[in-house]
Amino acid sequence: MIHRLLLAVSAALLAGCGTAPDTPDTETQTAAADGRLTIYTGGTIYTGLDTPETVEAVTVDAAGRIVGTAPPLSQDWSEDEVRIISLDGAVMYPGFVDGHAHLLGIGQRELSLDLTGTASVADLVSRVEAEADTVPADAIIAGRGWIETGWPEERMPSAADLDAAVGDRIVILGRSDGHALVASSAALEAAGIDETTPDPAGGKIERDETGRATGILIDNAMSPVWALLAEPSEDDIRRAYIEGAKVYVSRGWTGVHNMSVPPEHAEILADLDAEGLMPLRLWNAYDKSGAGIAAEHAFETDTITNRAVKLYMDGALGSRGALLMEPYSDRPDTSGLSLLEPEGLKAQMRNADKAGYQLAIHAIGDLANHRIIEAFDAGGYTEAKRWRIEHTQILDPADIQRIADLGLIASMQPSHAIGDLKFAPARLGMERLDGAYAWQDLLDAGAVIVGGSDAPVEVGSPLIEYYAAVVRKDLEGLSGKGWHPEQAISRTSALELFTSAAAYASFMETDLGTIEAGKIADFTVFDRDLLTVAEENILDAKPVMTVVQGEIVWQQAD
Template sequence: MNRRLFLLATLLATPAAAQPADLMIWGGPVYTGVAPKAVDAVAVAGGKIVYVGSKAGAQAKLGPNTQVIDLKGAALFPGFTDGHAHLRGIGERELSLNLEGSKSAAEATARVKAYLAQRKPAGPVFGRGWIETGWPEGRFLNRDDLDPIAPDQPVILVRADGHALTANTAALKAAGITEATPAPDGGAILKDAQGRLTGVFVDNAMGLIRKLRTAPTEADRRAAFEAAFKVEAAYGWTGVHSMSVDWADVSLLEAMDAEGKAALRVYNAVDGDQAGPLFTTGPRASRSGRITTRAIKLYEDGALGSRGAALFAPYADAPTTSGLVVTSPETMRASMAKARAAGIQVATHAIGDRGNANVLDLYAGQDASKLRWRIEHSQIVRPADIPRFAAMGVIASMQPSHAIGDLHFAPARLGEARLAGAYAWKDMLKAGARVVGGSDAPVERGDPLIEFYAAVARKDLSGFSAPDWQPEQKLSRAEALKLFTSEAAWASFAENELGTIEVGRIADLSAFSVDLMTAPEAEIPKGRAVLTVVDGKVVYRAD
C-alpha cells in the first residue's frame, strides 16, 4: 500500500511537460514566431504547448493515446487571428443574399432577380456585397436597376464596405422617404442631376432605410454565429477580434461557449451605442476565456469607396465633398471618458486623413498606450501623423486586402499626393507603431492567405500593382506573420498566452498547404488551410 501511494504521489508531482502529449504535430516546417528557422514538431497536453523542437525529441512525448497529425509538407504557424472582422456579419453573408463578386450592376441585378424567383421571400429583401469599382457602368447600383425586377417589394442592398446601401422605389415608399427628406448629420442621400433620389444612402443616412428590417431573433443570430465559426475555422483562423458587436450577442456567445459551440477565440468590441453595461461591469470573459469582451467600437468617419472617409481636402474625383464625420467630438469624448474610467479599450474606425488626425487628437491625454487604444483601418494618414501612433502608443489596426482592392479606385479618389500615407504598413512599423492585421470580413473575403499575400506583395490577385502604389510599403514575411499572430495577441492583452509557439503557451495553431515564409508570393493565395487547432483541440482538418 505504501508503495502504491508513493507511486501515485510521484505521478501527481510529475510536471505536465513530462506527461504524454494529447496531440503531436510534425511532418512539415513549424514556424514558432520566435526564431526565423523552422523546427520539426510541436506537442500539446492539456491545451498547452509542452514541446517544441526536433522530431526525435518529440517522440519521447508520445503516449498510447496521443493523436499524431502528419502535416505531409504543410506549414504550421502560431494561430492566425483576424484582428478586425464582423463575426455575425460573416455568418449572415453565408445565409442571405450575397452579391460579392458581381462584375457589373447588370450581374448584381440578375443575382437579385434569381434570388427573388427561387426563394420567393415575403416582406423586404436585404442583401450585401456589391461594389461598383471596376464595373463597366462606372457607377453605384441604384434604384433604376432594381425597380424593373422588384416594382412592389422593398429591396435594400448594402455595399460591400457597409457604409452605403441602395434601395428600390418600393423601399423608399415603405420608409416614407422623398426628395424633401433631409439627410441626418454624418450621412448623405444621393440624388441625380435632376434632383431625383438615386436610392443610394451613405453612412448615417442608411438608418432611414434600415428601419424596415425586422430585428433578427436569437435563433437567427445563433445560426449566423454557427455559420461564421464554420467558415472562419476552415480558413485557418483560430481567433477573431469582432467589431461593432451588439450587446445581446455578448451573452449569446458566452452561452454558446458554455455549450461547447464556440469553435474559435472571440475578442469583442461592443458597439459604442450599446456599451453602457460594459462600462458598468468592466472587462468580462466566459469561464473558458474563449469569449472576451473588453473593448468598444466607435466611428469617426465613413469609407473611401462611398466617399464618406473624412479628408482634409476635397476628393480628387468629387471636388464638392471632403467626406463625413459621423460622430460628433462631444459624443466621442464622452464615450472615451467612460471607457477610460472602466479600463475599457477603445477601437475607433477612421479611414480618411482628417478622420485619423481627429482620432489621434481625441486620444491625446487619454492613457491610450496603457489601455492599448486602437484606430481601426488607419487607412489614409498624413505622413506627419504616422509618428504620432508610436509616440502615443496607439495601435494601427489595418487590413492588407483593402490595399489590393482599393488600388483600382483610391488613386482617383485621393490624387497622387495623398497616396504617400495610404495603407502605409511599413512606415507605421518603421515609426515604431504596433500594427495588427485583419480582414474586415464580410467587407472583404476574409481569407488569411489573401491578407498575408496583400501585406507582402502589395498587388491584386492577378499580380497587378499600379506604378504609384508605393511598393516600398511591402512587408517582409516575418513582419507580416506578426500582424496576425503576436501583434494580434498584444492588441487583445493576450501576449503572454498567445501569438507564438512556445512551451507553456495556449495551443492555438494554424497550418496551411503553402509555406508562407518561402513560397513565391504568387503561390500564397492559391493555398488553403489544412488544420486549425484551438485550445489544443482540432476544430478544422482538411480532407
C-alpha cells in the first residue's frame, strides 16, 4: 500500500471547476479516497502503443487504474467529479522501470563513502585520507564505486596504496561492479589472507610476482574481508531502502526489478510499504536461499512482487571474472571464473521448474551465457517460464538467435556498453566484440530485452540508460573502434525496454507497460520529448513527476 498524497499543481480547471491549489491541503491529501477521477492533460502523453501513439489526456480512478485516454474535455465537469493535473507542457510516458538494480546498494551508496567518479589511484588515496579524518581511529573505512578504467596509472589500486595513506587501518573499497575489491594489508591480515591462502572456488586472490596478495580480491575471494564489517542492523537496512527509493522516484523511475535480495529483507520491505515509505513498485529476485519466498509469493503487497530467484554463473568483465570461451586477450592466463557449474545450473533449473518460481541468472561472458542456453534447451523449458539472463553482455553470435528461439529474456543495461567499451577491446579483442552488447541483433532475432542500470554499479538514471540505448556513445558523445554503432536501437524500441518489456518480464503486461484503459496508472513525466529531442539533449532532460498507482510520489519543486 502506498499512502495517497496527490500534490495539486497550478492548473486551469475545466468549465465551472475553478483553480487547483498550488500547495497540498487536507482536501488534496484525501482526494484519492473521495471517489473523484483525476485527469492528466496539458502536455504530450505517449501511450507506448502503435495506435494511438499519443493522446490528449488520461483519466485515472481513485483506485489508481486508468479509466480511459480520451475523456470528453468539453464536458462541463464539476469539482465533485474530477480533478485536473496539468502537465504544463511536459511529456508523460508509461512508468519507467529499472529492469536490474540493487535498491539496498543504491541507498547504501547514498549513506556511505561513495567512490563514484574517482579519477586515479591518487584521487582514491586522497578520498580515503579525507574519510579517515572523519571517523574514529579504530573504525573500518569502507566504500564502493571506484573503477580504474581511464586512470593515468593504468592499473588497479593496491594494498600498498592504501597502507601509504592510512597506515595499519582496515580499509575495504569495492569496485563499482561489485565483483572485486581492494583491501589494505591490515584488512587482509584480519581476514586471514596471506601468501599461503588458496584461491577459493569461484574467486581469485590477485598476487604479485613473489606470491604476496596485492589487495585485489575477486568474486568469492572477497567474502572473508567483507565479513569484517558488522552486519547492518534492521534500522540500517530500512534507512538504506528508504533513501534508495527516494532517490529513484526523484529520477523518474516508477519501479525496480530488485536483484539479489536477502530473504530476511522480504518482511522489512513489506513493512516499509505498509508504512508508506516504499513509493516504488518492486519485483524482487531473491538470493537462492529465498526460493521459498519466491515460490509462495510470500510478503507480497499491491506494489511488491516476490516471485524470482537470482543465480550467478560468473563474475564481471572489468575484473576479468566473466567466464569466456577463450582466454582474456590482455591476460591469457585466465578465462574468468565459473560460479555455477553446468550440472549445478541444471539442478537449480529443475528446482525452479518444480516449485514454480522465476529465474534471473547473471551471465556476462560468452561461455556463461552459452551454458544457460544449453541447459535451458536440454531441459525442454519454454518461453512461458520467462526466465531471464541478467546482463547477457558477451555472446557467441551463434547464440543470439537461440536466445530468441528459446524465449529466454535478455535483461541488459545499456550504460554498461558506453562504459565497458572503454576497456572491452583490451579484455576481449576486436573479434569478440561482434557479439558484445548486441541489442539490435537480439531485437532483430525476436528476443525480448529488458532495460536496466545495475545501479549502484552504474548511476541508475533512466535518462543515461535511454541515451546509451539510442546513441551508443559515452556521456561526452564519443565512441571508438569496436563500439558497433549499428547496435544502437530506435527511440521507440528504447522506450519499450523500460516499459512494456519490463512489464512482460515480470508477468505484469496486463497491468503495466502502456497507457490504456484498465491498466495501473504508473507514469513518468520528463520536461522534454525523448522520442524527438536531439540526441545530444537527451541527457539534459529533467524529471517532472513520478506517478505510481495513481499517486504522485514525487514532483519537481517549483
